[in-house]
Amino acid sequence: MSNGKHHITDYKTYAWVLVILLFFTALTVFVSWFDFKALTIAVALIIASIKVTIVLTYFMHLKYDYLVFRLMVSMVFLLIALVFVITFFDYLFR
């Protein structure tokens, strides 16, 4: 009986995902030793976003799940980003 989508992910895939995540963790620590001035936060956030995307896609099974979940998650992150932008419009231009 199929109740929802069930895709079996290999152990190997998960192990590789972990290796990639650890690589990005090392990278974000390494980059923090340099000063990119205003770009420092941007670099840290870009790396964090890549890591989060990987976790959502593989560990949280979004890749193998229904499209509706991917859409919903994208919407929520978009919403948070929008609130950030609107808040900073207020703080930077008041």
Place this chain on the structure above:
Amino acid sequence: MRQQPKTSNQKLETIMNHSITHTEHRDDLGAKMGMWLFIFTELLLFGGLFIVYAVYRSQYPDDFQIAATQLNTFIGTLNTIILLVSSMTVAMSITALQKGNKKLTIYLLGITILFAIIFLVNKYFEWGAKFHHHLYPGSELMLTLKRGELLFFSLYYFMTGLHALHIVVGMVILIVVLLKVKSGKINNTDFVLLENGGLYWHLVDLIWIFLFPLLYLIT
């Protein structure tokens, strides 16, 4: 007239038999959807805190940088690695159960719970060292700090504290899931609870992925 109740009874009986053998009151997709909706509320909760952080950091950039040097980058990195590995073990436990390997599932969930405990122990030492240096909310030293530094430490304690609370909750959820796998209530045909427990644990990981560079790695 006499026969009618009998036939309707028989009808009821067949319906009941039918429902007992064929209708399972179960909606895995709905359960997962509910879990995701809950995760969204958590993301918005932490999202709000990140906005507070972003605004104050933009207003007191220098104070934030000075205050952040007080944090222990080594413990922060170690805890990041612990959470990533535990995220993998909980994801693998689903694979193990799908393949019918109950023993490995329990083993992997046990490791994940162990990692959660190690995370909290690290947090205890991290916070303990700060308390030892009189850096804790409401301490006299904190009140002498500059406004930006005070805000940084307040946010640090609140955000990592709320996150640690989620670790504790995640641990309890995983223990319940482990026991249900053991009793066979969660098995390779019905494991949405394991999936949802896993999702919660990954959420804890997601939040930490943002917390780590923003609190520990400002130089």
